[in-house]
Amino acid sequence: MIFIKDALILEKQARGDSTYLDNINAEVRMTEIPAKYYLLDTNILLHEPLAFLNFEEHHVIIPMVVLEELDNIKDRHKDVSREARLAIRSLEDALKAATPEQILAGVPLNRMQGAHHAQGTLAIYPDYQLKQQDAVLNLKENDHRIIQSALALQALHQHTKVVLVTKDINMRLKAKGAGVNYVEDYRTDQLIDDIRFLSKGFVEIDGDFWQSVGEVTSVQQGRETFHEIDRKVLPHVFRNQYLIDDSEHFAAKVVAYDTDRVRLQDLGFERMMSYRAWGIHPKNIYQAMALNALLDPHIDLVILTGPAGSGKTLLALAAALELVVEQGTYEKIIVTRNTPEIAESIGYLPGTEEEKMAPWLAAITDSLEVLHKHDESMEASMNYIMNKANIQFKSLNFMRGRSIQNAIVILDESQNLTASQLKTLLTRCGTGTKIVCTGNLAQIDSYYLTAVTSGLTYIVERFKDYPGSATINLNGVVRSSLAQYAEENL
Known part of the structure; x- marks a missing residue:
């Protein structure tokens, strides 16, 4: 995916791998389409563990902090623990055959078996690499790490729509206040608007x-x-x-x-x-x-x-x-x-x-x-x-x-x-x-x-x-x- 191009190039340049640079550039050209980027909050996967398959041709991004939250929830004695375990297994099924570089770049979802129409990609975003930029978003809070991830992707893809998807109303308000342009609720299972x-x-x-x-x-x-x-x-x-x-x-x-x-x-x-x-x-x-x-x-x-x-x-x-x-x-x-x-x-x-x-x-x-x-x-x-x-x-x-x-x-x-x-x-x-x-x-x-x-x-x-x-x-x-x-x- 384009959003990790710079990081991968720097890494491979340090290794002197020019062939890899050619492959990255070819992949970037292939992905330069009007598909949107959807960054998912943890509650989306708890609400519907296979939600990442419902974004059609668009690209889905899971911040690393979301995986951490799912890991913390899966062993709790709560009803949502089952959804957390199912979400983890589903993500593993989608990414198990991919290399670390491919997971960062985005793995095509059309390879995943099952009744779905996903044609985009699924990627893990390394939000732990983010630096504290201001005092408004304290990156020690998980919600803030997700919002900062959306802001970083938004800055990187100024000509592509980057959407933060969360069911947390307060988080949607905070994201808007922090400068995220597109924040939405998950509405795939919503049958009426009013x-x-x-x-x-x-x-x-x-x-x-x-x-x-x-x-x-x-x-x-x-x-x-x-x-x-x-x-x-x-x-x-x-x-x-x-x-x-x-x-x-x-x-x-x-x-x-x-x-x-x-x-x-x-x-x-x-x-x-x-x-x-x-x-x-x-x-x-x-x-x-x-x-x-x-x-x-x-x-x-x-x-x-x-x-x-x-x-x-x-x-x-x-x-x-x-x-x-x-x-x-x-x-x-x-x-x-x-x-x-x-x-x-x-x-x-x-x-x-x-x-x-x-x-x-x-x-x-x-x-x-x-x-x-x-x-x-x-x-x-x-x-x-x-x-x-x-x-x-x-x-x-x-x-x-x-x-x-x-x-x-x-x-x-x-x-x-x-x-x-x-x-x-x-x-x-x-x-x-x-x-x-x-x-x-x-x-x-x-x-x-x-x-x-x-x-x-x-x-x-x-x-x-x-x-x-x-x-x-x-x-x-x-x-x-x-x-x-x-x-x-x-």
């Missing part, structure tokens, strides 16, 4: 829906009624998307569609509002749609989004108890969530895995108290139900390698997970398993995630037309008038 465009899982139609429908074909199948209408009435639909209108009579769900027709299951507004799960009735039509999806045996993945106090966790737990205890459809309930970064390791807490996870799953125990607060002995009822429904609290860190059968999995606070972490859990689900992901995209605790880059947003978009999934955005706060006012005004 959270307002995220699928809600339903369509609210102004006025009376049937007034906008011309020809309709209806058929009765047992207790259910299905309608087929022209696709032009609903040009942008997906399976298991709900439809409601202003009449408070019509409610339906899209069960199938093709280029000409859309098939709807008539659910009925009043019928949906009469749903019941473990003594819980829906307080609005959005909760009714959520209960319909939660109780549907044909839907394996239910995604519940919405503000705090909209009933996501309570509905998920009530439906799970109904399906396990009353209907016997599943054998157990597994409840999990990610632990905050400052407490990813749960080894210091006393007790079993369930007892260690209890502080992070207080929302579940709070919901159990709500469901049994009118019992004669609430504590006895809760203990009985915990055993009867076989409710297990599990750490997300220990879900890898498992195969979960005949269970309902409730993943709470899933807005704090990346797409790869959610993939880890979803691929654990075996035969007869239903998973419920709940989350509030306005309450993301991760330093590296935003509403549009959250794994929850990613799976909402990826699964919105999957026949075995349904998404419901629970509009409205039903917890209390205080909670609703806080949600709307703070």
